[in-house]
Amino acid sequence: MTTYIFEFIGTGMLILIGNGIVANVVLKGTKGADAGWTGIALAWGIAVFIGVFVSADVSGAHLNPAVTLGLATAGKFEWNLVPGYMLAQILGAMMGNFLVWLTYKKQYDATEDQGSILATFCTAPAIRSPFWNFMTEVIGTFALVFGVFYIAGGTISNEPVSLGSLDALPVALLVMGIGFGLGGPTGYAINPARDFGPRLLHALLPLKGKGSSDWSYAWVPIVGPLVGGFVAALVYLWIGI
Incomplete structure (x- = not known):
């Protein structure tokens, strides 16, 4: 139970700081409107650093169902723990x-643009093209999970792999690099919990003039990252080092 609690806490810290910068940039009446994409990418890197550092030594700091799936597929994480980890990540x-x-x-009360409100909860594509948006999420998450394998372990063995607190900085830099290099087309969810949990919250909260939660797009930032994490595990196993 303690590991689930720290997955919840770590993921909560990740989203608090990550979507906090989005809110600061896009909502009306804040002092961070000039931060732009650079500020968002930097802050998400910091958010990952904090989330991983807080939870790594207890839960391994997956904070992402795609990471959990990838580690389990590679034999580095117990399958019976996967559902609990994913639930903790979504709730966090x-x-x-x-x-x-x-x-x-x-x-939020002062903001009338529905797209800006939704952006503080979940991702949306710059150009809506479901197949290519899906591919972007697959590629971005592949880069994340494949990188995590080598940051956290680096060799094929039967030993479990998890992130330690010293891995927080390289993982944060990896996520920051994905944001700068691959994040433009979709806003780089690269994490099903990061998108699904807040999107569900958007649907539930009594937000003034919030508009649609865009569930027709929601499969992309859920399925794409899971596929990317699975493929990263297969490539990791295929290399076999």
Whole structure:
């Protein structure tokens, strides 16, 4: 149970800081509107650093169902723990975004643009093309999970792999690089919990003039990252080092 709690806490911290910067940039009446994409990518890297550092020594700091699936596929994580980890990650993401909403409550009330409100919860494509949006999420998540394998372990063995607190910085830099290099087309969910949990929260919260939660697109940032994590595990096993 303690590992699940720290997955919840770590994912919550990830989303609180990550979507907190999005809210600061896009909502009306904040002081961070000039931060732009550079600020968002940097802050998501910091968010990953904090989330991993807080939870790594207890839960291994997956914070992402795609990472959990990838590690389990490669034999580095017990399959019986996968459902509990994924549930903790989704609930943690919801809690993190709930705290974002509380922080920016007056700004949400002042913002009329439905797309800006939704952006503080979940991702949306710059150009809507489901197949190519899906491919972007697969590639971005492949880069994340494949990198995590070597940051956290680096060799094929029967030993379990998990991130330690010293791995927080390289993982943060990896996510930051994905944001700068691959994030433009879809807003780089690269994490099903990061998108699904807050999107569900968006649907549930009494947000003024919030509009649609865009469930027709939601499969892309859920299925794409899971496929990317699975493929990363297969390539990792195929290399066999």
